[in-house]
Amino acid sequence: xxxxxxxxxxxxxxxxxxxxxxxxxxxxxxxxxxxxxxxxxxxxxxxxxxxxxxxxxxxxxxxxxxxxxxxxxxxxxxxxxxxxxxxxxxxxxxxxxxxxxxxxxxxxxxxxxxxxxxxxxxxxxxxxxxxxxxxxxxxxxxxxxxxxxxxxxxxxxxxxxxxxxxxxxxxxxxxxxxxxxxxxxxxxxxxxxxxxxxxxxxxxxxxxxxxxxxxxxxxxxxxxxxxxxxxx
Ligand SMILES: Nc1ncnc2c1ncn2[C@@H]1O[C@H](COP(=O)(O)OP(=O)(O)OP(=O)(O)O)[C@@H](O)[C@H]1O
Ligand SMILES: [Mg+2]
Numbered sequence: 037x038x039x040x041x042x043x044x045x046x047x048x049x050x051x052x053x054x055x056x057x058x059x060x061x062x063x064x065x066x067x068x069x070x071x072x073x074x075x076x077x078x079x080x081x082x083x084x085x086x087x088x089x090x091x092x093x094x095x096x097x098x099x100x101x102x103x104x105x106x107x108x109x110x111x112x113x114x115x116x117x118x119x120x121x122x123x124x125x126x127x128x129x130x131x132x133x134x135x136x137x138x139x140x141x142x143x144x145x146x147x148x149x150x151x152x153x154x155x156x157x158x159x160x161x162x163x164x165x166x167x168x169x170x171x172x173x174x175x176x177x178x179x180x181x182x183x184x185x186x187x188x189x190x191x192x193x194x195x196x197x198x199x200x201x202x203x204x205x206x207x208x209x210x211x212x213x214x215x216x217x218x219x220x221x222x223x224x225x226x227x228x229x230x231x232x233x234x235x236x237x238x239x240x241x242x243x244x245x246x247x248x249x250x251x252x253x254x255x256x257x258x259x260x261x262x263x264x265x266x267x268x
Pocket of ligand 1: 051052058059060078079080081082083084085086087
C-alpha cells in the first residue's frame with residue numbers, strides 16, 4: 037500500500053437496530069494526501085460528521101479500514117489508539133466548545149496540558165499561538181467576552197497547541213459572518229501552506245472551495261463526486 041497518510045478504505049458504519057437502523061456510511065473509500073486541505077460536502081445526514089469521526093478515531097467502522105499517519109487503526113489497542121489520536125489529530129467544531137470558566141489563554145494552555153502534560157512553558161506557547169491569530173488584546177478575556185470569530189480563533193489555537201499534523205474541522209464557519217468566516221478559511225489554509233498540516237473541513241459553505249485542494253461530496257453515505265478545489 038502506498039503512503040496512506042489519512043484514509044478510509046471501504047468503510048461501513050450503521051447506527052441503531054432493526055427498523056431504526058441507519059446506514060451512515062455505505063462503503064466509503066477516500067485518501068487525504070499529506071499537506072492538503074480537503075472539503076467534504078453533502079446534504080444533512082449524508083455522513084459527513086460520521087466520516088470525520090472515523091478519521092479522528094472517535095468511532096470505529098463496522099467494516100473497512102481507517103489509516104492515520106500510515107497506521108491501520110483497527111490493528112491498535114484502545115490505549116494505542118488514544119495515543120495516536122492525541123499526538124496526531126485535533127478537532128475544530130461549529131460550536132467552538134471552549135471552557136467558559138477559563139480565559140482565552142487558559143483554554144489554549146489546557147489544550148497543551150492535555151496533550152503534553154504540565155510544562156513550564158505552556159503559557160508562553162499558548163500566548164504565542166493567540167498572538168499569531170491576532171488576539172493580543174484578548175488573552176485574558178473569557179470566551180463570553182469574545183466575538184464568534186474570536187472564539188473560533190481561540191478554539192483553533194487550542195486545537196493547534198501540541199502541533200498536530202492533522203486538523204479535522206466540522207462546520208467551522210457555520211456560526212460566523214462573512215468576514216470572520218473568511219478569516220478562518222485563511223487561517224486553516226495557512227496551516228497547510230506554512231505548517232504542512234493535513235486539514236479536512238466539513239462544510240456547506242461554498243467559500244471554502246477557493247481554499248481547498250480537493251472536494252468530496254457525500255450523498256446518502258456514499259461518495260457521489262470528487263473534484264479538484266481551486267487551490268489544486
Ligand atoms: N450516534 C448516532 N446514532 C444514531 N444515528 C446516527 C448517529 N450519528 C449519526 N447518525 C445518523 O447517521 C446519518 C449520518 O449522520 P451524520 O451526522 O454523519 O450526517 P452529516 O452529513 O454530518 O449531517 P449534518 O449536515 O446534519 O451535520 C444520519 O442519518 C444520522 O441521523
Ligand atoms: Mg454533521
